[in-house]
Amino acid sequence: MEGTVDGFRYGAVTPVAAYVMACLGGALGLRCIVRTLPGNQSWKGGWLALGAASIGCGIWTMHFIAMIGFQVVQTRIRYDAGLTVLSLAVAIVVVGIGVFIVGYRGASTLNLSFAGVITGVGVAAMHYLGMAALHLDGTIHYDPVIVALSVVIAIVAATAALWAAVTIRGFLTSLGASLVMGVAVSGMHYTGMAAVSVHVHGRTGGTWAGDSPSSLLLPMLVGPVIFLVLAGVVVMFDPMLVLGDGDWNRQAVPAARTAPRSESLFENLGNQENGAVGSPTPQDPYWAAPRSPQR
Template structure:
């Protein structure tokens, strides 16, 4: 027997919340990737890892916030904790492959296409692994044409995100890109959910009726949401990420030292993932004194 599927149990609340968290993860991830690519002083692995984790957490959290609004009227829904957590690891790891590829190899057509396909397939894998974690008095069936469409959307969205990460510097432009990415990511999710049908084993056991998955999902969502908040704090306190393109075009302290013998001013690029200009100057002074004594 076919179950009655409802993907909007709480109306627009869960889709809007899912979209906003997808935008947040995309915005943080894009800014971190831009920071690593366009500022040569940055500690690239740190910024790329932070960006990949932000995007992965944003996608995963978006998925399960949206799933809070999913129900089958004739059956209780539960989730397998192991598969649910594993889907988060898959999201971060596969997004990381694409992010590090473009971060180190640039946005060449071949690199971008390969990284976009890998990342898009990873996003789709996270989605369907999360769906595989569903436990109910029945099983999920899929319309394969709609599934294929959701995978295509995931690949296109991932490719566009990676292109934006290495091509867009300005804060407002990156913000617009993150809003578009939020649409693409949530669009992929709800396209995948449109492919879902549920076949019930029986309808005689009324103990399956009327439960909500929030008792499991809400505690699991706390960790990724806290991480996104902390990543947002890092971004907010990094001047180059906030000020955008104009400040990044300034010569670095090393370049200024090569053209003038004046004291380098304290750079506004001080951040969690790189030393300040003052620290660099102090280190160079100690090195010169040590060489003089030798």
């Protein structure tokens, strides 16, 4: 018989919490990637990796928080721990591939398209791999048209996220982009869940292999959530975020151009002693500032 599928067991609690985690992961990832855009490239790989892990953890956490609210009324649901952990690894790796492509090769149309397809298909694979971790006394069926639509949404969302990561630099614009990313990721998830139908074998209500949501998902969510909090701390103490992009650039560039050279003063003094130069040149930065008149 056909099972009654309910994706909102706890009402709006799980969708809202899932959306918040997707936005948090997206916001942290965007700020980490933006941090690689200035000229200093010494920590570029580390910031890109942190950004990819933040976005991947945010997507994975969003998925399984939403899955806590998923139930089939006629049967219990269990989860395979191995496949659940594997889906987290897939999320981080595929997002990392896309981030590193645009981070090192640039945001050309070809690079964005290639990276967006890889990342979007990977995010969809993470979703359906997480669905494969479900065990219940029945058979799960998918509507192929809706599944294809969810993959398209994932590709579009991934491409837009990668474009925003290398294009949008301001804090407020990054925040707005992360909110849009949260909508896109959540939309992909619930579109995929709309494709699900379950044929229940019976009303046994018994137990079978795997762990329940409360015994598996909640403890497993602790790790990614802690990681996102720690990543948030790292980002919050980054001077580019504290000062703002404009202030960072204005302070970094002029400081590099106008920083005094200690040897210039000694060279000037030495030249005066040798009689080579009678007075400092107007171009010398040490003598450019006007002096107060002598009284």
